[in-house]
Every structure is written in C-alpha cells, then in structure tokens.
Amino acid sequence: MTGPFSCGPEDRAIPRNYIYTCLNDALTASGLTGPANEELRYRPHDFRRIFVTDALRSGLPPHIAARICGHRTVDTTLGYAAIYPEDVINHHRSFIARRRALRPGEEYREPTAQEWQDFLAHFELRKVALGVCARDFGNPLRP
Incomplete structure (x- = not known):
C-alpha cells in the first residue's frame, strides 16, 4: 500500500x-x-530504478542513493542503476568538482590537530546520543 x-x-x-x-x-x-x-x-518498482539511475548520473553519491532507497549495501543500489560503475565514479567526481567550485577554498584545508580532536570528540558524543546502530534515525527495526 x-x-x-x-x-x-x-x-x-x-x-x-x-x-x-x-x-x-x-x-x-x-x-x-x-x-x-x-x-x-x-511496475511502480521500475521507477525506483529510473530514479537511482538518474540520481547517480546527476552526481548523487551512491551511498546517499542507497540511504534514500533503504538499501543495506551500496552494491544493491548500484545493481539498480542502468549505468556502468565507471560512469558512477566519473559522475561522482564531477559532482564533487562542481561542489568544490562553489565552496570557499579555505574549507578544503587540512584541519589542525586541535580541530581534528574536537571533531572526533563531537562524533563520539553523537554516537552516544544516537546510538551506534546502522539504521536511519527514527526507522523501526527490521527483523
């Protein structure tokens, strides 16, 4: 339904x-x-395949498409896509290049040791707050 x-x-x-x-x-x-x-x-499911193919060709990273579709592995998502893996890689690289062209260059500098430690500490706190389960937040557990 x-x-x-x-x-x-x-x-x-x-x-x-x-x-x-x-x-x-x-x-x-x-x-x-x-x-x-x-x-x-x-069939309605055919449109999932069309969506994944179009999204990946437009530069959406495969792991994000996998999350949108609820797939447990990226390989499942890539199996939906009617494109070759090399195309996925090339489209993802062009997506990243377009994104970086729009962002300030200083965002791509190496973090300082202190910034990296702050990030890791924040990430650990998030894992404690949200749990370490791999499922999306708010989704019911699947058997």
Whole structure:
C-alpha cells in the first residue's frame, strides 16, 4: 500500500494494483511500444530504478542513493542503476568538482590537530546520543 487517497468520506491507502493499472492504462493510451513492437508494461518498482539511475548520473553519491532507497549495501543500489560503475565514479567526481567550485577554498584545508580532536570528540558524543546502530534515525527495526 502507498499514501492515502479519498474514497468517499474516507481516506484510504492506494492499493498497489491500482497504481499498476493506472500506469499501464496510461502507457497503453500513449501508443508507445518496445523495440520489437511489443506492448510496454511498467511496475511502480521500475521507477525506483529510473530514479537511482538518474540520481547517480546527476552526481548523487551512491551511498546517499542507497540511504534514500533503504538499501543495506551500496552494491544493491548500484545493481539498480542502468549505468556502468565507471560512469558512477566519473559522475561522482564531477559532482564533487562542481561542489568544490562553489565552496570557499579555505574549507578544503587540512584541519589542525586541535580541530581534528574536537571533531572526533563531537562524533563520539553523537554516537552516544544516537546510538551506534546502522539504521536511519527514527526507522523501526527490521527483523
């Protein structure tokens, strides 16, 4: 089930097969066909793959895409992407280069010993405050 929609006076979850039906009805109405002139069919999950591919090609770091998708490993996310790993690396590098071009150069200097110790101390306090669990904060535990 997905988000709520109105059904008379009630708000209900949208059934997955309703989304599937709407998607494929729209696709049939478009008249688009596959390479062998076959009827195209989509599932809602196909859009996760499209999102991941587009996000990685746009420079989103793979580990962030993995977090967004709820994947436990980056390898799962990269399996979704319809691009080669070299493309992922090149797009990530260009993303970093664009980001660095927009930021002041002094942000990329080596930290002093004291700044590094302050960071490590802060990080340890965060781990104590949030716990050391690998799951996203606020997400329920999965069996």
